[in-house]
Amino acid sequence: MANYGLGATPGADGIAGQTKGxxxxxxxxxxxxxxxxxxxxxxxxxxxxxxxxxxxxxxxxxxxxxxxxxxxxxxxxxxxxLGLIGKTVEVASAGGTATGVVTTVSFARGEPRLTVKTAGGELLNDISLSLVSLVRSST
CATH class of the missing domain: 1.10.287 (Helix Hairpins)
Incomplete structure (x- = not known):
């Protein structure tokens, strides 16, 4: 099983929020x-x-x-x-980390948002790409 690390990816908000000169x-x-x-x-x-x-x-x-x-x-x-659809990911959540399969990707204000379905069937919606800590091939 292949593991891929995924670091935090800054969204547009990181730069847009800064004061311009x-x-x-x-x-x-x-x-x-x-x-x-x-x-x-x-x-x-x-x-x-x-x-x-x-x-x-x-x-x-x-x-x-x-x-x-x-x-x-x-x-x-x-x-x-988009490459994460169907992959198993670990994401930071309110209760620690959660593992599940990425089912959909949507875009809010130009930033990708994931929907992850856990093994228990729970849907984690509106997950920022920066919260993904590990990506595995689904088997």
Missing amino acids: LTQKDFLKILSTQLTLQDPLKPMDNQQFMAQMAQFSALEQTRMGNEKLDAMLAQQAAAQS
């Missing part, structure tokens, strides 16, 4: 205020201005890359969860 709108507001309040006899150096724009561009590209990475992680979690 400055947005493009905030940056442009700061830049326009800076240009408005600068000394006309000592205007901002073009090199400084270009350096700030380059930094902002790099920051925006990083943010967009992170969004794409989040989407890829969500797709990976979805594919991983």
Whole structure:
């Protein structure tokens, strides 16, 4: 019988719940205020201005890359969860750990949720993928 370990897979909530930093709108507001309040006899150096724009561009590209990475992680979690249908899993539950067969996979807010049927016939609904601690081939 093959055993597969499965670590916690973060859902979209882990990153979506974090406070975001400055947005493009905030940056442009700061830049326009800076240009408005600068000394006309000592205007901002073009090199400084270009350096700030380059930094902002790099920051925006990083943010967009992170969004794409989040989407890829969500797709990976979805594919991983679909592969669990029919497999025997151990999941953390209120009473410790429970063992059963994954019968269905649903998606709530883009996060996979499992339904597990225990040997006693009990259905454990709305199980997060991160609660799965062990996966075995069903025999």
